[in-house]
Amino acid sequence: MKKNIAIIMGGFSSEYQISLKSGNVVYKHLPKEKYNAYRIHIFKDKWVYVNDDEKEFPIDRNDFSVTINSEKITFDAVFNAIHGTPGEDGYMQAYFALLGIPQSSCDFYQAALTFNKRDLLATLKPYGIKTAVSYYINEGDAVDTKAIVSKVGLPCFVKANKAGSSFGVSKVHTEDKLEEAINVAFKEDDEIIIESFLSGTEVSVGVINYKNETTVLPITEIVSENDFFDYEAKYLGKSKEITPARISEIQEKNVRATAKKIYEVLKMKGFSRSEFIFIEDEPFLLEVNTVPGLTEASILPQQAAIAGISLTELFDNAITMALK
Incomplete structure (x- = not known):
């Protein structure tokens, strides 16, 4: 029997449009033979299921269900594609934990911690993670x-x-x-x-739980045409994202070990994408993203593709791990 999967997207922050793009890519690539996928838009003024005809059906927040043509639909799991609040800062994770609904991203504490740059860096400092x-x-x-x-x-x-x-x-x-x-x-x-300011090569490292193993994906080098890797560089084509990164063997070894250590020290689940800048051979952490961009052009899907993992396999694995 096919599982009902809610793909949550949108959110309350400036990132909502990017989130909608990510969510629609997940909807497109989740295997239809395994899942009934539902696009759920989460905004401050409404939570709605949006069907293929763009008709909206309100979500009952008491149990996160939706009624369509007098039939009540509940969900076996949630795929979280909300960048920023409330999907990346722990609010949605805590809500689903209370309802007992599995979801694809990390738990609520890890989400809140990684979303707060100051608290994250302070937490990781005793583990030898270098920062600015x-x-x-x-x-x-x-x-x-x-x-x-x-x-x-x-x-x-x-x-x-x-x-x-x-x-x-x-x-x-x-x-x-x-x-x-x-x-x-x-x-x-x-x-x-x-x-x-840290002057050096900037890289992005995706780490995921893939088939029950902490997996470090191929590393991406970030070369921005602007003064730094800003919004234009990330989303408007003003950067080059080179995978695999043009770094030395020792740099690759160090950053892979550091990214994996962060994932495991924080007891992460689901996706993570960490940003680093090299000072000589040592990676300095900038931030950790727990709901990274998931469009075809986004960094983590690019890395997965180089690793031989298709978008369908990537998203299917996320749901499989959540259901376990």
């Missing part, structure tokens, strides 16, 4: 630009602490531009992390 020098500001704090420059130097990166797809991120070259960048970041979050 950082400075924290919360909304309402006095901004001391001289203290910031003294600690992290210039250029530096100003980032919203809890946001993805490079929303709220600025590269700052001079002290007089710091406050402007801080205001941009505060549009996305009420917490900010300011990090020292």
Whole structure:
């Protein structure tokens, strides 16, 4: 008997349009002979099932069910394709845990932790994971630009602490531009992390639970046409994503070991994609994404393809692991 799978997409953040694209790719590639797939749009003002005719049916949030033509549909598992809140920060994971519905991404604690850049880096530091020098500001704090420059130097990166797809991120070259960048970041979050600039090769490393094994996918080198790997570089073609990355054997060995260690130390499940910059042969962690882009052009699916894993196999495995 085929399983009913809800593919949740959308969300409350600036990433909702990217999430809709990811969710539709999952819907397209989930094997129809195994699953009845349902596209579920999650927005602040509505939760709805959207059928192939774009007709909407409201979701009953009491048990995450939908009624279609007087028939109540419940779900055996959920495929999480929501980037940002509430799909990548733990809210949806906790909701499904309370309802007892398996879902494809990591558990709620890991989602909340990895979504908070400051907390993630602090948690991993005792395990020897190298990171940039950082400075924290919360909304309402006095901004001391001289203290910031003294600690992290210039250029530096100003980032919203809890946001993805490079929303709220600025590269700052001079002290007089710091406050402007801080205001941009505060549009996305009420917490900010300011990090020292790391000059080196940037790579993205996908790690997944594939057939019950922690699997590090082929590494992608990021070469941005812009000043850094910003939204345009990620989604508007202003970058080159080279898989496998043009790095040395020792760099590859080190970053694969570090990415796998992070996945296992945090007791992750499902997908993860970690970003690193090499300083000589050592990888410095930038962030961990637990609901990475899943379109045909996204980095993790590219890596899976190089590893011989099709989108159908990738998504089918995610559901299989969730159901186990």
